Amino acid sequence: MESNQIVLHNIKKLTGEEVDLVIKEGKIADVTEPGSGEGAVINCTGMFVSSGWIDLHVHAFPEFNPYGDEIDEIGVKQGVTTIVDAGSTGANRMGELSANSRRAKTNxxxxxxxxxxxxxxxxxxxxLEWIDRQAIHDAVRLNEDIVIGLKARISQSVVKENGVEPLLIARELSDETSKPLMVHIGSGPPHIEEVIPLLQTNDVITHYLNGKENNLFDKEGRPLSVLMDAISRGVHLDVGHGTASFSFKVAEAAKANNVHFDTISTDMYKGNRLNGPVYSMANLLTKFLSIGYSLEEVINGVTVNAANWLGKPELGRIRVGEPANLTLFSLKDQEVKLVDSLGDERISKTTINAEGVFVHGEYIKC
Known part of the structure; x- marks a missing residue:
């Protein structure tokens, strides 16, 4: 027996096939028949395995209130092996976030x-004086290991009287730095039809299922033409649930009109983790099961799709010889009440629960 091997015994792929997943020195050594893997056994009967969940929109800088939290509280403890902080820090403090990340277990x-x-x-x-172009260029250069894009929150409470001007500047900075934009949409002005045409291939619309008046769907639930045009350009649709940015009714209308998410993200920070309506990544994934998406579609929204957007497809696959970057989760036949950002409720008879992660050579139980 290989004493330095770990066997995730009798674990299910998304297809339902049960296997033994053998991990040696932090890498996947073998995928074999149940009972044939050799090493220290972790009994995973009843659990599923996927590549590690990726949350494309969180707030992981605890010094800022209200939008902040500890990295591992919204990372590995949620079954999430990789988080993307969505603009908590600007050029002034990006170096601190980068330093914090090196002490965390979560990518x-x-x-x-x-x-x-x-x-x-x-x-x-x-x-607008707080948009320091040279500081942005310097921060991107000095933190190239962590910065994957630029963030602009384009809603009235953020931009005040500046309208769409910050986004026009962001567009220029995106082109100059070769970094895509993530754009937060919310209450106007500026109107959504001023905002979306400025987004290009690989840019991200986050909060695309929000239930505010200034959203991407008309009163009958049909997608606006600016949204369909953006999709045709290759703009990426991200959920970004958050405290105020996810509506069951809008999500159901989007699905009915074949406007499907690219990535499912939480927009999690301490307040909406502890007090809702987000609570956990697993709770959010359960919401999409309740809407009628398949398990594979839901899990792809936090694995393959997110990894491909990041340009790191290896994070979205399970392959012999590569690092074990895994999330273990279960499906339970139990009724749960789910609440969106507007207080609307749905009941799901199936619940997704995060059970553990394997990352950086370590198994961490959720």
Whole structure:
């Protein structure tokens, strides 16, 4: 017996096939018939395995209030092996977020807020002097291991009287740095039809299922033409549930009109983790099961699709010889009440539960 091997015994692939997954020195050594793997056994009967869940929109800088949390609280403890901080920090403090990430068990990437103050204030784009172009270029260069894009929150409470001007500047900075944009949409002005045409291939619309008046669907639930045009250009649709940005009714209308998510993300921070309506990544994934998406579609939204957007497809696959980056989860036949950002409720008879992760050579139980 290989004493330095770990066997995830009798674990299910998404297809339902049961296997033994053998891990040696932090890498996947074999995928074999149940009972044939050799090593220290972790009994995973009844559990599923996927590549490690990726949350494309969180807030992981605990110094900022209200939008902040500890990295591992919204990472590995949620069954999430990789998080992407969505603009918590600007150029002033991106170096601190990068340093924090090196002490965490969770993999961390980040969108750089185009405002140098980040979420130190929640109207960070109300003063255009806080967009320091040279500081942005320097922060991207100095933190190239973590910065994967730029973030602009384009809603009235953030931009105040500046309208769409911060997004026009963000567009220029995106082109200059070769970094895609993640754009938060919310209450107007600026109107959604001013915002979406400025987005290009590989840019991200986050909060695309929000139930605010200034959203991407008409009163009958049909997608606006600016949304369909954006999809045809290759703009990426991200959920970004958050405290105020996910509506069951909008999500159901989107599905009925074949406007499907690319990635499922939580927009999690301490407040909406402890007090809802987000609670956990597993709770959010259960919401999409309740809407009628298949398990494979839901899990792809936090694995393959997210990994491909990041340009790191290896994070979205399970392959012999590669590092074991895994999430273990279960499906339970139990009724659960689910609540969206508007207080609307749905009942699901199936619940997804995160059970553990394997990352950086370590198994961590959730």
């Amino acid at each position: 961390v990437f980040a969108f750089l807020n185009i405002s140098k103050i980040g979420l130190e204030r929640v109207d960070e784009l109300s003063n």
